[in-house]
Amino acid sequence: MPPSYRSDPRDKIIIVSKFLEDRYGKVKFKTEDPFDVLIRTIISQRNKDEMTDKTFKRMSSELRSIDDYLSVDSRRLANLIKPSGFYNQKAKMIKKAVKIIKDRYGGELPRTREELMALPGVGGKTADIVLSYGFGENVIACDTHVIWISNAIGLVDSKDPEKVRERLMEITPERYKRMLNIEMVEFGKEICRTSRPKCSVCGLKYICNYYNKVYKKRYER
Numbered sequence: 001m002p003p004s005y006r007s008d009p010r011d012k013i014i015i016v017s018k019f020l021e022d023r024y025g026k027v028k029f030k031t032e033d034p035f036d037v038l039i040r041t042i043i044s045q046r047n048k049d050e051m052t053d054k055t056f057k058r059m060s061s062e063l064r065s066i067d068d069y070l071s072v073d074s075r076r077l078a079n080l081i082k083p084s085g086f087y088n089q090k091a092k093m094i095k096k097a098v099k100i101i102k103d104r105y106g107g108e109l110p111r112t113r114e115e116l117m118a119l120p121g122v123g124g125k126t127a128d129i130v131l132s133y134g135f136g137e138n139v140i141a142c143d144t145h146v147i148w149i150s151n152a153i154g155l156v157d158s159k160d161p162e163k164v165r166e167r168l169m170e171i172t173p174e175r176y177k178r179m180l181n182i183e184m185v186e187f188g189k190e191i192c193r194t195s196r197p198k199c200s201v202c203g204l205k206y207i208c209n210y211y212n213k214v215y216k217k218r219y220e221r
């Protein structure tokens, strides 16, 4: 028997977090070099995971330090990023960001969200990924999966990434914050897809607004 239906988002987020942890296991975080996380995340923008992996591996074999990124020719950098999409823009953003990190912060990545977001190519999601994976902070990076799933279940009521983040940060217990992005991405790829979610086989349907208000009426009459 599933637990009784709860509508309070603070109750729901605990049910969701435990469900995801049971399904995908406890996330074993290994903190990575923050600078690598930043470069990798910029490359990953509008890119497939496999392509990001390949591109970053190729770049890392040639560019090993911030000074390597400062000295590399922009065209060479763009070629290393290619065939990932938007390689010219990404190369320009990386070169500008690296210069600021060197000139303003002595070559060390800043540790606040505001300072990270002031770097070229860095929005809220990228800043949160750096804080979480690079600095080990309990923050929630909000990508399309997190935004869709949180709205569908009824944890939040907004498509604005900053508003979604603010609300999730408010209602999520500390111990679940860091894992939420990783596990919602898995869940979003496997079950709760942005287009045609597999609600009929979903273990969260009993608390899900989308299932109860849309899916059930449309497909289970």
Ligand code: SF4
Pocket (backbone or CB within 6 Å): 149, 152, 153, 191, 192, 193, 197, 198, 199, 200, 202, 203, 204, 205, 208, 209, 210, 211
């Ligand atoms: S019931 Fe459907 S919309 Fe709700 S969480 Fe599950 S898959 Fe997503």
